[in-house]
Amino acid sequence: xxxxxxxxFFLLCIFIGCKENNVKSEKAVxxxxxxxxxxxxxxxxxxxxxxxxxxxxxxxxGCAMRYSAEDIIYNQSCIxxxxxxxxxxxxxxxxxxxxxxxxxxxxxxxxxxxxxxxxTDNMLEELPADGQLSFKAFGNKIRKASPKGVASKSxxxxxxxxxxxxxxxxxxxxxxxxxxxxxxxxxxxxxxxxGDKLRYLPLPNKGDIYLILIPMDCGDFDYRFYLLTVKxxxxxxNLYVEGVWFEPGSNESEEITSFRIDKNFSIKVxxxxxxxxxxxxxxxxxxxxxxxxx
Numbered sequence: 001x002x003x004x005x006x007x008x009f010f011l012l013c014i015f016i017g018c019k020e021n022n023v024k025s026e027k028a029v030x031x032x033x034x035x036x037x038x039x040x041x042x043x044x045x046x047x048x049x050x051x052x053x054x055x056x057x058x059x060x061x062g063c064a065m066r067y068s069a070e071d072i073i074y075n076q077s078c079i080x081x082x083x084x085x086x087x088x089x090x091x092x093x094x095x096x097x098x099x100x101x102x103x104x105x106x107x108x109x110x111x112x113x114x115x116x117x118x119x120t121d122n123m124l125e126e127l128p129a130d131g132q133l134s135f136k137a138f139g140n141k142i143r144k145a146s147p148k149g150v151a152s153k154s155x156x157x158x159x160x161x162x163x164x165x166x167x168x169x170x171x172x173x174x175x176x177x178x179x180x181x182x183x184x185x186x187x188x189x190x191x192x193x194x195g196d197k198l199r200y201l202p203l204p205n206k207g208d209i210y211l212i213l214i215p216m217d218c219g220d221f222d223y224r225f226y227l228l229t230v231k232x233x234x235x236x237x238n239l240y241v242e243g244v245w246f247e248p249g250s251n252e253s254e255e256i257t258s259f260r261i262d263k264n265f266s267i268k269v270x271x272x273x274x275x276x277x278x279x280x281x282x283x284x285x286x287x288x289x290x291x292x293x294x
Contacts, residue, residue, distance in 0.1 A: 055138050056088070057131040064088045067138075070098070074146045077155050079103040080117070081142065103139040104155055104183060106233040111139035113183055120180050120196065155183045156210050156230065159202035166260040169201070169213070169242060171223050176200060176215070186235035190226070192218035200228075206265045208232075209289045213242070221245060227259070227267070229289045236289030241269050267291070 054068035064087075071082040080102055087095040101123070104113040114123045114135050124132050157177045161167075176199035181187035187198045192215060203211040210230040217224060224243035229236045241259035255273040262268075267283040282294040 055134045057127065057134050059087075062090060066093075069138075069142075072142060077104070079105075079139070079142055079146065103142070105139075105143060108232060109140075109143055111136045111143070112233055114139065120182065122182050155179055155233070156200070156212065157202050159204050159211075161203055163204050163265070164260060164262045165203060168258065169223075169225060171215070171217070174201070174215075177202060184230060184233055184235060190214050190216070190228070190235075190238070192216055203227075203261070206285055209236075209285060209287075211261075211285075216240075216243075220248060227291070229285060229291055231289035234289075237285075237291040239267070239269070239283065239291050241267070266294075 054066055056064050056066045058064050066086040066088055068084045068086070069081050070084050073080040080100060082098065082100045085097045085099055086093045087097075100117040102115055102117055103111055104115075106112045111124075115121055116123070124135065127135065156179060178197040178199055179187070181191055181196050181198045184198065190198060193199070198214065200212040200214045203213060205211060208231060212228050212230065213225050214228055215224070216226055221244060224245070225241060227239045227241045229238075241257065243257055244254060245257075246254040253274065255271055257269065257271045259267060259269045265285050267285070269281045269283065271279040271281075273279075283291050284294060285291055
């Protein structure tokens with residue numbers, strides 16, 4: 001009887017020991033699984049952190065510069081990227097600098113301008129072809145990852161006007177928007193104040209065609225405005241639509257021009273001159289952004 005009790009006690013100890021070992025094994029499995037989850041999450045974090053990979057731009061004679069994104073800020077008009085810039089010689093890092101670049105995009109969401117913050121020069125115009133491709137590829141990559149509603153399609157300001165538009169501009173009180181002329185192809189032809197900024201008033205855009213009014217007040221008249229159409233950040237067409245013209249020294253030949261844009265973007269330009277019947281011309285805006293007379 002005593003022997004049986006000893007045997008039962010021995011078997012019970014074995015059972016408890018096995019159960020404890022099983023519990024420890026289960027805990028070990030859970031621990032391994034937890035570590036796997038942690039590792040997976042860490043890998044995912046690293047993947048997210050490194051999704052904007054660095055790129056290298058050659059500077060000639062065995063020299064190269066590696067740009068690594070340290071911080072990315074998505075603004076309405078551009079994407080701001082803080083870069084860590086390493087100068088590489090024979091594969092080794094000789095110097096490290098930090099600079100912020102602003103990426104601007106056209107209406108097709110392609111990079112059309114990159115400049116250092118605080119500088120108006122377009123880097124793409126100064127870099128060799130392979131450097132341009134590297135910056136454009138990086139810029140297009142971060143644009144695709146941008147939150148909805150940022151890095152707008154055009155550097156031009158959005159208009160607060162509505163159609164139909166039928167107003168007159170008071171040159172004494174008007175406040176203009178300004179844009180670096182380098183951001184719009186053809187803008188340099190319409191600069192009147194000797195600077196590099198184009199003054200403009202935004203009007204409602206027709207799809208991807210932007211309409212702006214610009215003052216041409218650098219001649220004999222301070223009240224003359226042209227309507228420009230802009231597509232893919234390129235000025236496509238221009239039309240004199242508002243202002244006053246007269247023969248210097250005579251008010252009898254004064255011509256007054258005004259315009260109206262209806263809800264279908266049809267443009268009506270009226271010109272009235274002393275002693276002559278009113279002249280009315282009608283225009284439409286084609287899908288390519290050209291203004292043509294009906």
